[in-house]
Each structure stands twice: as C-alpha cells, then as structure tokens.
Amino acid sequence: MELSERRKKILQIVVDDYIQDIEPVSSKKVQQSYLQELSTATIRGELAALEDMGYLAHPHTSAGKIPLPKAYRYYVDKLMGRGALSEDEIDYIQSRFTSNINETEALIKNAAKVISDITNYAGLGIESDGKDERIDNIKLVLLSPSTALLIVVTQSKVLKDSILETGTIDEMYMETGGEILRKIFCGKKISEAVKIGSALIEKEFNRYRKLFENILHILKDYIKQDFENVFTEGAVNALSNPEFSDIERAKKFLSIVGSKEKIASMLRQDNANSVELTVKIGSDENEEYKDLSLVTANYSLKGKALGASGVIGPIRMDYRKVISVLECIRSTIDEMLKN
Amino acid sequence: MELSERRKKILQIVVDDYIQDIEPVSSKKVQQSYLQELSTATIRGELAALEDMGYLAHPHTSAGKIPLPKAYRYYVDKLMGRGALSEDEIDYIQSRFTSNINETEALIKNAAKVISDITNYAGLGIESDGKDERIDNIKLVLLSPSTALLIVVTQSKVLKDSILETGTIDEMYMETGGEILRKIFCGKKISEAVKIGSALIEKEFNRYRKLFENILHILKDYIKQDFENVFTEGAVNALSNPEFSDIERAKKFLSIVGSKEKIASMLRQDNANSVELTVKIGSDENEEYKDLSLVTANYSLKGKALGASGVIGPIRMDYRKVISVLECIRSTIDEMLKN
DNA sequence: ATTAGCACTCTAACATTAAGAGTGCTAAAA
DNA sequence: TTTTAGCACTCTTAATGTTAGAGTGCTAAT
Structure with missing residues (x-):
C-alpha cells in the first residue's frame, strides 16, 4: 500500500x-x-x-x-534526493586517487581511508577473494640457501606472502621446480590446482615431493582463509557520532568493526549480488547489528568483481552524503582503471 | 633520600x-x-x-x-614483587608460539596479540627498521610482461611489497638486471645502496636506467617511511578499563594507539636503549600521554635487535602481571629463536 | 477533513536534605 | 619523641522533591 x-x-x-x-x-x-x-x-x-x-x-x-x-x-x-557534493569535496576525493596504485588491495584500502576521512563514519573495504580466478603465473624465488618465496599471480592479485623453509637446495633445482609448477598450474583455478597437485604429487615428482607438499599446503591455507580480505579504516572517527557516547555501545561497535568475520558475514549476501550500491539498514536478521547500517559500492574491472568499499555506522546515518561520496569514488576509480 | x-x-x-x-x-x-x-x-x-x-x-x-x-x-x-604466572597462563602463552613463524613481523605481531589477549590492555609491537642492515640478496621477478616484483633480503627481513611497472621487457633483461643489482648492492646497507646507485646510474647503465631509477625510488621511499613497522592489537580490550569509561578519554586513547607516529615517538628513546625491559610511566615530557603507561620488552637475535613488543594502557596498570607476561613471552621467543 | 483547545504525561534541571566517609589537627598518653 | 584518641570540618553521593516546559492524544467545534 x-x-x-x-x-x-x-x-x-x-x-x-x-x-x-x-x-x-x-x-x-x-x-x-x-x-x-x-x-x-x-x-x-x-x-x-x-x-x-x-x-x-x-x-x-x-x-x-x-x-x-x-x-x-x-x-x-x-x-531521499540525490545530494550533490561540493566542488571542493570532489576535488579532494580525486586528489586522493592520483598516485598510481597497482594492487587491488591498496586500491580498496585507500578507498576505505578516503571514505572514512570525508564522511564521519568507519570506512571499510572488502577484496573479492578471487579464489576462482585462474593462475596467470607462479614463481619460486630462492631468497637464501634454505628459504624460498612463493609467488602466485592471478588476474587481480599477486600472492607473495608465503616464505618456504626448503632445506638446502640450489638455484637450478628451484628453477626447474618453478617451471614444473607453471606447466601444471597456469590457467587453472587455485582450487583446481590444489586438487591436481594432490593427485600428481603421489606419482611423479619424487624429487620435488617435499617442496611441492609445502606449496600445496600454502595454497590450501589460502583457500581456507576466508576473511583476510576485509579492512576497516578510521573506526575512531565514527565514535564522534553521538550514538556512541555510551561507552558500551562504542565498545560493541568497535568490536564488530574490528572483527573481519562479522563484517564479512554482514556483507556476504550483498557481495554475491552484483548491484552497484547496497544499503543495508539495521541488519534485519541479526540482533547484534540492529542499530548499524552499512553502505557499500562494488568495483569491477572487465566484468570481474574486484571488491567493494563502503561505510559502517549508526543506523541514523547521513545516507545522502554517504551515497554521494561512494558514487563519486566509484566513478573516480572507474576512470582510473581505464588506464 | x-x-x-x-x-x-x-x-x-x-x-x-x-x-x-x-x-x-x-x-x-x-x-x-x-x-x-x-x-x-x-x-x-x-x-x-x-x-x-x-x-x-x-x-x-x-x-x-x-x-x-x-x-x-x-x-x-x-x-613491586615479581609475581609468578599460573601454570595455565604459561602453558597458554607457550601454546600461542608453537606454529613456525618465519618472519620477524609475524613474530612480533603475534606477540602483541598474545599480550593483548592475556593482559587486558592494548598490545603493541615494533619491528626494528633494519635500515642499517646489509643487503643479503636482491631479486627481480617478472610477474607479467610489464610488471616485476622487487625483493630485497636482509638479515632479519624480506622486503617484498613493491611491484614495478616496467613497460614491456623480457625475462633475460630482467635476469641480467637482477645480477647487476646483486653485484652492486649485496653486502651494502640500504642507505649506502641508494647513494652508490644514484651515482652509478648516471654513467654506466643506460640500458637499465629507467628500471634502476624505479628501484632506487622504491628504496628511497623505504628509507623515508619511519613508522610502517609499528603494530597495535586489541585496543578495544583496553577500553574495558574504567579509566576509559569516559568516551572522550577513550577516543583520545584510541587515536594515540591508532597512530603509528605517536607510538613510535613514545618509544623512540627507549628503543635505542638496549635494556631488555622498559617501563615508561605517564610519559614525562608530553602532556598528551601523561596518563598512559607503556611497558615493552626488546627482542634480539645474535646481538641484532629484532624489535620489541609490549603493552600500552592506563597509568594505573597491573605492572606485576604485565611484566611477568612480557618476561614469559621473551623467554618463550628466545627459546624459539634458538631453533 | 481540519483545527483549536485542553488535560495529561514525561523529562530535565535544580534545590534540598541527610548519611557517610575520610581527613587534618590538637592535646593527651606512652 | 612517637603514637594515639577524639573531634570538627569537608566533600561526595544518593535520595527526594519541585517546577517549567515540551509535546502528545483526544474531543468537540468548524
């Protein structure tokens, strides 16, 4: 009605x-x-x-x-009417995106930071996990006689945080190992790679067995970890809002904002959704979030979801301002990604 | 008297x-x-x-x-007497350090987390910047036809967060570039490397000029950034302390804890000092920190400072508990590092 | 359908009171 | 000389009451 x-x-x-x-x-x-x-x-x-x-x-x-x-x-x-941002605000936002950012994570983190600076709420960012992206490249780099760095490149990401203890090995061995890996894994999704690798490891590569087991282990871990790709910025800012003048509510808010799991769970449904802008008001299903709202904008490149960034704050939120800011950031990023 | x-x-x-x-x-x-x-x-x-x-x-x-x-x-x-921890507490602490941690950063972050979990204060960690460490190894890895990853290995660290836009180049070129870099830079300190590099770049390597300029730029940035190696964990925990029931003080605390610069400045003097345990009470010189205390333990390996971790909280702090916990963590880590 | 008018409710600010905790001082006791 | 009992005094805190004002909800008149 x-x-x-x-x-x-x-x-x-x-x-x-x-x-x-x-x-x-x-x-x-x-x-x-x-x-x-x-x-x-x-x-x-x-x-x-x-x-x-x-x-x-x-x-x-x-x-x-x-x-x-x-x-x-x-x-x-x-x-709600669509409120326009002032010239100054638009300039400010754009100025924060000029430096050449060449990683999705940095991009989204930066967006979250800008959002939190310009609105008075906590900014948040989620990087799409990219688990079903295909592996473009995979490299093993010898760092010292007994440690190596595993690098996995996918379309939108470079995983490079895993250092292997290898025992003493030489450059040649590593080189050949890397080539084998590339042959098997390039073009596959990580999850597929894990499966294939587990099967092959038994039969063929006895010489590389130990090394490959290590690598598979790392990839498995990567698939398991679900929330590593959620960031929040400037939660302290949000405390200026009068709804948090009660310390208990402030703590509750901070602990929600500080928990990647909770943020992720609030976003789950929406993120799957490919709508550009999502406004979640006083999360209906869960008592815990009932006085919080969450506004997010999704980013994508060539049809591939990169992630999202947005705002989390009290349900009484300046939606007009927030949405304007997010739209402005979205278009700034779109512009940037064209290059 | x-x-x-x-x-x-x-x-x-x-x-x-x-x-x-x-x-x-x-x-x-x-x-x-x-x-x-x-x-x-x-x-x-x-x-x-x-x-x-x-x-x-x-x-x-x-x-x-x-x-x-x-x-x-x-x-x-x-x-203050030295209070002993309970068996359970000691077990708990040790259990949090079993997983094999092979990076200083991860080690110190973990320590900060454990500290914050077991005391009710904010845990913090500082990684020694290692700027005067010598470069053990330096590698350039081609990730895609036009991007490369720069990896610099020093005794205690692996810098691996810098992706270069290279323009289209091939594997051989990169390989040779890396070898030149190793020849020049290995064994030098990063600051020296920058100086030498800047001088050489003019004369010799015209073919590599563009690439090396990029790399020097990254190294310079690294030297400039002073505070990247400060972490805090569990600041929200600390809010349970009654001194922060006033929201304004809580905000002030959080903003101090959230600022790497401020933490670093509070620690500066102490960190230079090679004392094992430092207790800084109501920072004397600065009004802003006058009702905060800071207790830190330094870690080192083979005489080389790795960093420190500790606690920041209200001046009225359970020093006995905190110091016991830090001592326990120190010895646990020492034990670990022996392997 | 709209409005004026009024009784009623609740808040918020302020004042008053009373009890209790604890000090600081002094003069006496050890 | 050190310790103590005793007491006046101060300040806090909680409870209580008072009042003005804001705003509603309802009803009867327009």
Missing part, C-alpha cells in the same frame, strides 16, 4: 530532521518545515498514522517521533 | 590497593592491610608525609590517597 503524498512528505521531513539533529521530531518542527497551512494537530494525526504503520516510534508519551528502520529503508529507496 | 621501611611498606600498599580497586585508599584501608598495631592516625601522618614528598595526592579533602606517577615509578623500580 502506497503512502499518500502528504505522508511521504512528512516522513521525509522527520527522517531528514532526525538525521541532522538526533532529536525526536515534534509536530511543531514538522509544521515549520512543511509550513503549508497545516496545523500541528493535523500533522499529529498523520504522524500517529505513520506510527501505526510501523515507520515511526516515540520514546515516551510526551516526546516527538523518531524513525524506525522501516522509515530509513523507505527514505533511502524512495524519498 | 631514601624512604623509611614503614613508608615504603605503606606506599606499596597504597599502590597495590589502588591498582586493584581504583578507589582512593583511606588510612583505614591501609591499616587493615598493615594490621600491625598502628592506628589510622599514625598512618594518616605517614600518608601526609608521602603526599608532601610528591608520591601521593588526594582528589578532594575527604577522600583517600591516590598514587602519582612518582609513586608508580618507585613502585615498579623498588617495591
């Missing part, structure tokens, strides 16, 4: 107002914004109706109305 | 007590712990004397005494 135009208008005013002042909005306040020759009494009637429908609530009898999640949802979907 | 035994005893009781309960300690309370046939009046006299000497203060006329930084200092240096 659709709301009447008047109710829409009133709802919008209440939400706008509450987002700004974080105070229950009274009928009088609405009247001042709505001006139109409506009495407070009439407005009170309308407010009462919106309350009955589950959009609004009031904290106690003699208080104004505050928006419920349903109101924010409606506001974001249908009421 | 030395304190009398009795005053020492009383001071110790006050500090111990205050650390536990975070309440001004009254003469009566001291009497209960001191038992000995002393009246509260006498104790009051002694407390007043300690106050005159700058060890104690009272928040208002009718309140008990609280320790000042001078008292904590004295307490840590002379009064």
Whole structure:
C-alpha cells in the first residue's frame, strides 16, 4: 500500500530532521518545515498514522517521533534526493586517487581511508577473494640457501606472502621446480590446482615431493582463509557520532568493526549480488547489528568483481552524503582503471 | 633520600590497593592491610608525609590517597614483587608460539596479540627498521610482461611489497638486471645502496636506467617511511578499563594507539636503549600521554635487535602481571629463536 | 477533513536534605 | 619523641522533591 503524498512528505521531513539533529521530531518542527497551512494537530494525526504503520516510534508519551528502520529503508529507496557534493569535496576525493596504485588491495584500502576521512563514519573495504580466478603465473624465488618465496599471480592479485623453509637446495633445482609448477598450474583455478597437485604429487615428482607438499599446503591455507580480505579504516572517527557516547555501545561497535568475520558475514549476501550500491539498514536478521547500517559500492574491472568499499555506522546515518561520496569514488576509480 | 621501611611498606600498599580497586585508599584501608598495631592516625601522618614528598595526592579533602606517577615509578623500580604466572597462563602463552613463524613481523605481531589477549590492555609491537642492515640478496621477478616484483633480503627481513611497472621487457633483461643489482648492492646497507646507485646510474647503465631509477625510488621511499613497522592489537580490550569509561578519554586513547607516529615517538628513546625491559610511566615530557603507561620488552637475535613488543594502557596498570607476561613471552621467543 | 483547545504525561534541571566517609589537627598518653 | 584518641570540618553521593516546559492524544467545534 502506497503512502499518500502528504505522508511521504512528512516522513521525509522527520527522517531528514532526525538525521541532522538526533532529536525526536515534534509536530511543531514538522509544521515549520512543511509550513503549508497545516496545523500541528493535523500533522499529529498523520504522524500517529505513520506510527501505526510501523515507520515511526516515540520514546515516551510526551516526546516527538523518531524513525524506525522501516522509515530509513523507505527514505533511502524512495524519498531521499540525490545530494550533490561540493566542488571542493570532489576535488579532494580525486586528489586522493592520483598516485598510481597497482594492487587491488591498496586500491580498496585507500578507498576505505578516503571514505572514512570525508564522511564521519568507519570506512571499510572488502577484496573479492578471487579464489576462482585462474593462475596467470607462479614463481619460486630462492631468497637464501634454505628459504624460498612463493609467488602466485592471478588476474587481480599477486600472492607473495608465503616464505618456504626448503632445506638446502640450489638455484637450478628451484628453477626447474618453478617451471614444473607453471606447466601444471597456469590457467587453472587455485582450487583446481590444489586438487591436481594432490593427485600428481603421489606419482611423479619424487624429487620435488617435499617442496611441492609445502606449496600445496600454502595454497590450501589460502583457500581456507576466508576473511583476510576485509579492512576497516578510521573506526575512531565514527565514535564522534553521538550514538556512541555510551561507552558500551562504542565498545560493541568497535568490536564488530574490528572483527573481519562479522563484517564479512554482514556483507556476504550483498557481495554475491552484483548491484552497484547496497544499503543495508539495521541488519534485519541479526540482533547484534540492529542499530548499524552499512553502505557499500562494488568495483569491477572487465566484468570481474574486484571488491567493494563502503561505510559502517549508526543506523541514523547521513545516507545522502554517504551515497554521494561512494558514487563519486566509484566513478573516480572507474576512470582510473581505464588506464 | 631514601624512604623509611614503614613508608615504603605503606606506599606499596597504597599502590597495590589502588591498582586493584581504583578507589582512593583511606588510612583505614591501609591499616587493615598493615594490621600491625598502628592506628589510622599514625598512618594518616605517614600518608601526609608521602603526599608532601610528591608520591601521593588526594582528589578532594575527604577522600583517600591516590598514587602519582612518582609513586608508580618507585613502585615498579623498588617495591613491586615479581609475581609468578599460573601454570595455565604459561602453558597458554607457550601454546600461542608453537606454529613456525618465519618472519620477524609475524613474530612480533603475534606477540602483541598474545599480550593483548592475556593482559587486558592494548598490545603493541615494533619491528626494528633494519635500515642499517646489509643487503643479503636482491631479486627481480617478472610477474607479467610489464610488471616485476622487487625483493630485497636482509638479515632479519624480506622486503617484498613493491611491484614495478616496467613497460614491456623480457625475462633475460630482467635476469641480467637482477645480477647487476646483486653485484652492486649485496653486502651494502640500504642507505649506502641508494647513494652508490644514484651515482652509478648516471654513467654506466643506460640500458637499465629507467628500471634502476624505479628501484632506487622504491628504496628511497623505504628509507623515508619511519613508522610502517609499528603494530597495535586489541585496543578495544583496553577500553574495558574504567579509566576509559569516559568516551572522550577513550577516543583520545584510541587515536594515540591508532597512530603509528605517536607510538613510535613514545618509544623512540627507549628503543635505542638496549635494556631488555622498559617501563615508561605517564610519559614525562608530553602532556598528551601523561596518563598512559607503556611497558615493552626488546627482542634480539645474535646481538641484532629484532624489535620489541609490549603493552600500552592506563597509568594505573597491573605492572606485576604485565611484566611477568612480557618476561614469559621473551623467554618463550628466545627459546624459539634458538631453533 | 481540519483545527483549536485542553488535560495529561514525561523529562530535565535544580534545590534540598541527610548519611557517610575520610581527613587534618590538637592535646593527651606512652 | 612517637603514637594515639577524639573531634570538627569537608566533600561526595544518593535520595527526594519541585517546577517549567515540551509535546502528545483526544474531543468537540468548524
């Protein structure tokens, strides 16, 4: 059932107002914004109706109305105008993306940082795990007589954090080992590579067995780890918001923001989704997140999802500002990726 | 001037007590712990004397005494007994260090994490920058036709986060480039390498000029960046401490802990020092840190400083517990490094 | 359908009170 | 000379009451 135009208008005013002042909005306040020759009494009637429908609530009898999640949802979907950023803000955002960033992780981290600096919320970034990407290149580099670095290159990433203890071996051995790896693994997905490798290891490469076992182990670990690719930036910023003036809520917020698992679980569904912009309001299913909202923008290159970045903050959030910022960053990054 | 035994005893009781309960300690309370046939009046006299000497203060006329930084200092240096950890705690700590960790960074990060988990404060870690270490090995690895990874190996570290845009080049070219680099740079310190490289680049290697300029640029950046090697873990934990129930102080704390620069500046002097354990109480010189304390343990291998890890928290901190934990971790790591 | 008007509710700020904790001082006791 | 008992005094904290103001919800009139 659709709301009447008047109710829409009133709802919008209440939400706008509450987002700004974080105070229950009274009928009088609405009247001042709505001006139109409506009495407070009439407005009170309308407010009462919106309350009955589950959009609004009031904290106690003699208080104004505050928006419920349903109101924010409606506001974001249908009421909120698209606010423009100022020239300065756009310039600032663009200036933060000029340096040549050549890794997805750095790109997304940077986006999260910018977001957190310019909005007053915590910025977050998620890198697509790329587990089903194909291996472009794989290299073994001897660092010292008994350690080697394993490098795996996929379309969007370079995995290079795994140092192997090899026991004493020589350059030639390593070289040949690398070539074998490339022959077998290039063009395969990592998960496939693990399977194939496990099968082959038994039969063929006795000489390389130990080494390859190590490598397979690393790849398996990589597949297992699910949350390593979530970052947050500037959570402290978000504490300036009055909803966190209560230390307990602040702690709860920080511990959610600090937990890659929790962030990942909040994002899971949306991330699968290929929508460009996602607004998740007061996470419906989980009590723990009920007063938080999460707005994210997805990035992709040539149809391949790179990841996403966005904002996590109190449910009373300046959605207009946040969404404008995210859109601006999205387009800045798109521009960048063309080169 | 030395304190009398009795005053020492009383001071110790006050500090111990205050650390536990975070309440001004009254003469009566001291009497209960001191038992000995002393009246509260006498104790009051002694407390007043300690106050005159700058060890104690009272928040208002009718309140008990609280320790000042001078008292904590004295307490840590002379009064505090060495408390033993329980078997369980020791086991727990050791269990967190079994997995084979083969990088200094990972080791120190892990230590910081363990510290934060077991004490209720924020754990921190600093990796020695190793800028005056000699280069053991240097490698260039072609990742794709137009990007390469630069790897620099020193005694305690592997720098491997710099991806070069090279323009289209081939494997041979890269190979030879790497060999030249090794010839010139191995055995030199990074800072020396930069100087030598800058000089040579002019005359000799026209073919490699562009590539080497890139590499020098990366090395210079590395020398410039001062704070990349500071980590903190579990700052949220520390918020459980009552001194941070005021949101403003909590924010201030978090912003200090979140700033690598600030942590580094607090540690600078101590880190140079080669003492095994450092306790910094209510940083004397800087107003901003005056109600924080910092306890760190240094690690080294074969006489070479690897880094340090420790705790940052409120000046009223359970020094005994913290120091015991750090000592335990130190010895666990020492044990580990022997292998 | 809208509005004026009014009773009613709840908050927030402020003042008042009373109890309790603890000090600092002094004069007496050891 | 050191210790102690005793007491006046200060300050905190919690409980209680008071009041003004904001805002609602309802009803009867427009």
